[in-house]
Amino acid sequence: MDKDRIDGIGHQLKGAVKEGLGIVLGDAKLRAEGIAERASGKVQNAVGSAKDVVRDAAASVRGGADGLDH
Numbered sequence: 351m352d353k354d355r356i357d358g359i360g361h362q363l364k365g366a367v368k369e370g371l372g373i374v375l376g377d378a379k380l381r382a383e384g385i386a387e388r389a390s391g392k393v394q395n396a397v398g399s400a401k402d403v404v405r406d407a408a409a410s411v412r413g414g415a416d417g418l419d420h
Contacts, residue, residue, distance in 0.1 A: 352405075355398030361391030 365388030372381025 352398035352401045358395030
């Protein structure tokens with residue numbers, strides 16, 4: 351799992367907490383910060399997922415090339 355995925359999940363969680371507190375406390379600014387942080391975390395998680403896919407594909411290509419006879 352890529353570091354960006356882990357960090358992204360953390361930002362999503364932190365954003366959800368901020369958003370929830372903003373709702374409970376009636377603090378529109380805190381709620382907006384939470385929404386923004388959650389969105390940022392989703393993007394970072396997606397970037398990490400893409401890196402995982404590329405890394406796995408590259409490993410698969412390298413692994414397949416090792417078995418070729420020359």
